[in-house]
Each structure stands twice: as C-alpha cells, then as structure tokens.
Amino acid sequence: MHLSKRQIFWLIVLALTSLWACGYHFVGTGGDGIDPAIKRVHVRTFGNATNEPNVENTFRSAFIDRIIQGGRFQIVDRADQADAVLKGNIxxxxxxxxxxxxxNLAAEERWTVNVDISLQERDTGKVLWANSDFGLTGDYKVSSSSLSVTERNRKEALVKLASDTAERAYSMILSGF
Structure with missing residues (x-):
C-alpha cells in the first residue's frame, strides 16, 4: 500500500493529536504526585545496615544530585528549613x-541493593511517598589479572547503582507511584 505525502501528514497529525488528547506526559517532569506547596527538601544521612563502609554517603549524594537536577525541589541543609524530609536506610x-x-573464577558480578526510602512532610509527619523494599541491581566486570581494576569497576558500579536508585525513586515520587 502506497500512501501519499498528504495522507502521511494527516496520519502524523492524528497520532500527535491523540497523544495530546489522552493526557500523555513524561514521568518525572510534572510533579503531579506531590503537593506543589512542597518546595524545600532535606535529605537526611542514610542509614547503613550493610558491611560496605560509607555506602550511605554514596546513596545520599546520589539522591541530592538527582533532586537538584530535577529542579522541582530546592535542597536545604537542615530539616527545620524543609517542607519535606527524605529518609533512607540501606x-x-x-x-x-x-x-x-x-x-571457575567470576568474570562478572552483580550488586543488589534494597533500600527503605520515605519522603515525609516535616510539620505533620505525613508520608508523601514510601517504599520499604526499593531494590535495584548493577553489574560490573571482574578482572582476573588486576585486583585494582576489579575494585575500580566495583566502586564505579556502586556509584552508578546509587544514581540509578535515586533516578528511579525520584521519578516514582513525582509520579505518585
């Protein structure tokens, strides 16, 4: 079947109109899931129930970076300055x-993380969003010839896992899921 340029044009217009009419929007840009009065967020130091030292700082930094990038909220240093407080426990x-x-040596390994995350109104304590078992994974290569390369890959994968966790949680918070 051969379509003329005019038919193709009208098909595109119809497709775009149907997307507009159905209320389609990109997740994480509107912030519809959170009261617009919530503007300032404090990210508490994360808890760390693991054996991995300083991982709580890696995850907290990733969440702060993601919130700043998102532009929907302003990060504040103290909880008493915030409208809402983000808490996390690894x-x-x-x-x-x-x-x-x-x-029989590992060539690739996987990090698996489970985090308890919540966003609460500071004044009322009302939970705006929470997930007590937020989980993600991240893979990295293991070098059979260099322990330092494996350690670097492991650390880079952990930083990426923290960033991916923050990205996914941020999108879910804004979308109300």
Missing part, C-alpha cells in the same frame, strides 16, 4: 557472581 547490599571465566 537494608541490604549483596555482591553475587553473575558469569564465570575459565578456572
């Missing part, structure tokens, strides 16, 4: 082998 962080190389 409940579980596990490394597991994902793929093996010759000699």
């Amino acid at each position: 409940k579980n962080l596990v490394r597991t082998p994902l793929a093996y190389a010759a000699g």
Whole structure:
C-alpha cells in the first residue's frame, strides 16, 4: 500500500493529536504526585545496615544530585528549613557472581541493593511517598589479572547503582507511584 505525502501528514497529525488528547506526559517532569506547596527538601544521612563502609554517603549524594537536577525541589541543609524530609536506610547490599571465566573464577558480578526510602512532610509527619523494599541491581566486570581494576569497576558500579536508585525513586515520587 502506497500512501501519499498528504495522507502521511494527516496520519502524523492524528497520532500527535491523540497523544495530546489522552493526557500523555513524561514521568518525572510534572510533579503531579506531590503537593506543589512542597518546595524545600532535606535529605537526611542514610542509614547503613550493610558491611560496605560509607555506602550511605554514596546513596545520599546520589539522591541530592538527582533532586537538584530535577529542579522541582530546592535542597536545604537542615530539616527545620524543609517542607519535606527524605529518609533512607540501606537494608541490604549483596555482591553475587553473575558469569564465570575459565578456572571457575567470576568474570562478572552483580550488586543488589534494597533500600527503605520515605519522603515525609516535616510539620505533620505525613508520608508523601514510601517504599520499604526499593531494590535495584548493577553489574560490573571482574578482572582476573588486576585486583585494582576489579575494585575500580566495583566502586564505579556502586556509584552508578546509587544514581540509578535515586533516578528511579525520584521519578516514582513525582509520579505518585
């Protein structure tokens, strides 16, 4: 079937109109899930129930960076300056082998994290959004010849996992899921 340029034009117009009419929008840009009066957010120091030192700082920094990038909220240093407080506790962080190389040595590993996250109004304590078992994974390569390369890959993967966790949680907070 051959369509003329005019038919193609009207099909495109129809498709775009239907997207507009159905209320389609990009998640994480409108902030419809949170009261517009909530403008200032304080991110508390995350708890760390794992054996991984300083991981709470990595995750807290990722959440602060994501909130700043989003532009919907202003980050404040103290809870008493905030309209809402974001709290997090890293409940579980596990490394597991994902793929093996010759000699039964790990060639790739996976981080799996579970975080308890909540956003609460500071004055009332009302929970605006919470997920007590927010989980994500991140993979990285293991070097059979260099422990320092493996450690660098492991740390980079952990930073990316923290960033991905913050990104996903931020989108869910704004969308009300």
